[in-house]
Amino acid sequence: MIVYIVRRLMQAALVMVVMSILVFVGIYLIGDPVLMMISPDASELEREAVRKALHLDLPMWQQYLLFVNDALHGNFGKSFLAGQPAMGLIFERFPATLELAFMSLVISLALGLPMGVYAGLRPHAPGSKAIMTGSILGFSLPNFWVGLMLIMVFAVMLPDLIPGWPRLPASGRGATVDVLGVKLSFLTLDGLRHLLLPAITLSLYKGALIVRLARATAREVLPMDYVKFARAKGLSERRIVGVHVLKNIMIPIATVSGLEFGQTVAFAVVTETVFSWPGVGKLLIDSILLLDRPVVVAYLVIIVFFFVVLNLVVDLLYSVLDPRVRLESRAT
Amino acid sequence: MTDAALEPVVAAKPQAPLRRVVSDFCENRLAVFGLVLVVLSIFVAVFAPLISPQNPFDIANLDLLDAKAPPGSVSGDGKITYWLGTDGQARDMMSAIFYGMRLSLFVGFVSVLAALAIGVVVGLVAAYAGGRTDAFLMRIVDIMLSFPAILVALILLSVLGKGIDKVLIALILVQWAYFARAARGAALVERNKEYVEAATCLALPPWRIVFRHMLPNCMPSLIVIATITLARAIALEATLSFLGVGVPVTQPSLGMLISNGFEFLLSGSYWISFFPGVALAIAIVGINLAGDHLRDVLNPRNLR
Numbered sequence: 060m061i062v063y064i065v066r067r068l069m070q071a072a073l074v075m076v077v078m079s080i081l082v083f084v085g086i087y088l089i090g091d092p093v094l095m096m097i098s099p100d101a102s103e104l105e106r107e108a109v110r111k112a113l114h115l116d117l118p119m120w121q122q123y124l125l126f127v128n129d130a131l132h133g134n135f136g137k138s139f140l141a142g143q144p145a146m147g148l149i150f151e152r153f154p155a156t157l158e159l160a161f162m163s164l165v166i167s168l169a170l171g172l173p174m175g176v177y178a179g180l181r182p183h184a185p186g187s188k189a190i191m192t193g194s195i196l197g198f199s200l201p202n203f204w205v206g207l208m209l210i211m212v213f214a215v216m217l218p219d220l221i222p223g224w225p226r227l228p229a230s231g232r233g234a235t236v237d238v239l240g241v242k243l244s245f246l247t248l249d250g251l252r253h254l255l256l257p258a259i260t261l262s263l264y265k266g267a268l269i270v271r272l273a274r275a276t277a278r279e280v281l282p283m284d285y286v287k288f289a290r291a292k293g294l295s296e297r298r299i300v301g302v303h304v305l306k307n308i309m310i311p312i313a314t315v316s317g318l319e320f321g322q323t324v325a326f327a328v329v330t331e332t333v334f335s336w337p338g339v340g341k342l343l344i345d346s347i348l349l350l351d352r353p354v355v356v357a358y359l360v361i362i363v364f365f366f367v368v369l370n371l372v373v374d375l376l377y378s379v380l381d382p383r384v385r386l387e388s389r390a391t
Numbered sequence: 392m393t394d395a396a397l398e399p400v401v402a403a404k405p406q407a408p409l410r411r412v413v414s415d416f417c418e419n420r421l422a423v424f425g426l427v428l429v430v431l432s433i434f435v436a437v438f439a440p441l442i443s444p445q446n447p448f449d450i451a452n453l454d455l456l457d458a459k460a461p462p463g464s465v466s467g468d469g470k471i472t473y474w475l476g477t478d479g480q481a482r483d484m485m486s487a488i489f490y491g492m493r494l495s496l497f498v499g500f501v502s503v504l505a506a507l508a509i510g511v512v513v514g515l516v517a518a519y520a521g522g523r524t525d526a527f528l529m530r531i532v533d534i535m536l537s538f539p540a541i542l543v544a545l546i547l548l549s550v551l552g553k554g555i556d557k558v559l560i561a562l563i564l565v566q567w568a569y570f571a572r573a574a575r576g577a578a579l580v581e582r583n584k585e586y587v588e589a590a591t592c593l594a595l596p597p598w599r600i601v602f603r604h605m606l607p608n609c610m611p612s613l614i615v616i617a618t619i620t621l622a623r624a625i626a627l628e629a630t631l632s633f634l635g636v637g638v639p640v641t642q643p644s645l646g647m648l649i650s651n652g653f654e655f656l657l658s659g660s661y662w663i664s665f666f667p668g669v670a671l672a673i674a675i676v677g678i679n680l681a682g683d684h685l686r687d688v689l690n691p692r693n694l695r
Binding site for chain 1: 653661
C-alpha cells in the first residue's frame with residue numbers, strides 16, 4: 060500500500076512538472092503580453108521598462124526557473140492586469156466556484172436520486188421511460204445553451220409576460236455573507252436567487268448521470284436475497300426501498316459523486332462564463348483571452364494539484380471500500 | 392436472403408450479422424427517431440450551399456437594415472423570408488445554421504476518426520505487446536483521462552491559439568485515450584481466443600494478426616464508443632467556440648452562433664441564440680439516442 064502511494068505521488072509530481080513546462084512554453088510562444096498591456100503608441104523605451112519589470116527580457120529557461128522557484132514559494136507572480144499576486148486572486152475566487160459546485164451537487168442528488176430509484180423500481184412505467192429519455196437530454200443538451208435558455212425564460216421572458224413573476228438575476232453573485240473571511244452567497248436570500256440558475260445549469264449533466272446510475276444499481280439490488288427476505292417478512296414497501304435498497308445504492312452514488320466533483324469544478328468554467336459568476340473559471344477564461352500569463356499558469360498548477368490529489372484520494376478510497384473495483388478495472 | 396453471393400460473408404461472422412443488427416436497431420422507435428435526426432443533420436451539413444437561402448459569409452449579400460429581424464420577417468428587398476430571423480450582422484439565421492452545422496459536424500467526424508485511429512493503434516499495440524510497453528502506454532492514458540476533457544482542451548487551445556486546425560488537434564488529443572483504453576480492453580479479451588492462436592501458429596506477422604484478425608472483432612465496442620464520443624466532440628467544440636477559444640469569427644460553428652446571440656438575449660432577441668442551440672441539440676440528441684440503442688444491439692452479451 061505504501062509503495063502504491065509513493066508511486067502515485069511520484070507520478071503526480073511528474074505530471075505537475077510536465078504540465079507546468081508545457082503551459083509555460085506554450086503561453087510564452089503565442090503572444091507578447093506587453094502588447095496587450097500598453098497602448099500601441101507607447102514609446103519603445105516604455106515597452107523595454109515593462110519588459111524588464113516583468114522579467115520578459117530574460118531567456119526562456121531563466122524565466123521558467125524563476126517561475127518554478129516562485130511556485131515552490133507559493134508565489135506565481137503578479138497578474139499583468141490586476142497587479143495583484145495571481146495566487147491570491149485565485150484563492151479569492153475559489154470559494155465562489157466551490158459554492159456553485161456544491162450547490163449543483165445537492166440539486167442533482169435531490170432530483171436525480173428519487174427519479175433514478177423510481178425508474179429502477181418500475182422500469183416499464185411510462186414515467187420511467189420519460190425519465191430515462193430525459194436523462195439522455197440531460198447528457199446531450201449543450202450545457203452553456205441550457206444556461207442561456209434559462210436566462211431567456213426566467214430572467215427575460217416570464218417576468219415580461221406575466222406581471223408579478225419574480226425576475227431571477229442572470230449574472231453575479233448577489234449579496235454575500237462573510238464566514239471566517241470567506242464570502243458565501245447561499246446564506247442570503249439574494250445570494251440564493253443568484254445561485255439558483257447557474258447551479259441548476261451545472262447540475263443537469265451530473266443529475267442525468269445520477270439518474271442512470273441509481274436506476275442501474277436499483278435494478279441490480281432488487282432481485283437480491285435480502286430484499287426478497289425483507290418482502291417475505293412483510294415489511295412495508297416504503298421501508299424496503301427507503302432503507303434496504305437505498306443504503307446499497309448509496310455506495311456507488313457516493314463514489315461517483317466524489318469522482319465527478321472534479322469534473323463539476325472544471326465544467327464550472329462554462330457556467331461561470333454564462334452567468335458572469337465571479338469564480339475561478341471566469342477568471343481563467345478572462346486571463347486566457349487577455350494573455351494574463353501568471354494567472355493562467357497559477358490556475359493550472361493549482362488545478363492540476365487539485366486533480367492529482369482528488370484522483371489519489373478517490374483511488375485509495377476506492378480500493379479500501381470495494382476490493383472488487385481494482386480487479387474489474389483490470390479486466391475491462 | 393435471395394442473394395447467394397452474400398451468404399458466405401454473413402456466415403463468416405456469426406456473432407454480428409449486419410441484418411440482425413439492423414432489424415434489432417429498428418425495433419426501438421426512439422433510436423430510429425435519433426437516426427432520422429442524425430441523417431437530417433448530415434443532409435443539411437452536406438448540402439448547405441445548395442439549400443441555404445443566402446450565403447451568410449458573403450458580405451455583399453447582407454443588408455444591415457435587416458439586422459436583428461425577428462423570425463418570419465421579409466428582407467428589405469423582398470427577396471428572402473427570414474424564417475428564423477437574422478443576427479446582429481443581418482445574416483439569415485437559417486443559412487448561418489446550415490453552414491454552422493457543416494463546420495460542427497466536420498470537426499466532430501474528423502476529430503473522432505483521427506482519435507479512433509490513434510487510439511486503436513495504441514490500444515492494440517499495448518494489448519498485444521503487454522509488459523512494459525503496455526504499462527507505459529496505459530499510464531499515459533490514465534493521466535490523460537484523469538483530467539476533464541474540457542479543461543485539457545481549453546489549456547491546449549490557450550496555448551495553440553484559435554483556428555479550426557487547432558480545435559481539431561485539441562479534440563484529437565483529448566479523445567484518443569478513450570479509444571486506446573477501450574481498444575486495449577477489447578483486444579485483451581480477443582488475444583486469448585483460438586483464432587489468434589491459430590493465426591500465430593500459421594506464423595503470420597504480428598501486425599497482420601493485430602490489424603486483420605483482432606481489430607475486426609474489437610470493432611463493435613469501438614463503434615459504440617465512437618458514437619458517444621462524436622456527440623461529445625460536437626458539444627465540446629461548441630463549448631470551446633462559445634468560450635471564445637475555438638473556431639475563428641470568420642467561420643462560425645453552431646457554438647459561435649450561440650455565443651454571438653448571447654449579447655442580444657437580454658434585450659429580447661432570443662432567436663439568435665435559440666435556433667443554433669436547437670440545431671446543435673438535434674444533432675447531439677440524435678447521435679446519443681441512436682448510440683444508446685446501438686450499444687444494446689452490439690453488446691456481445693446479447694450477441695451470443
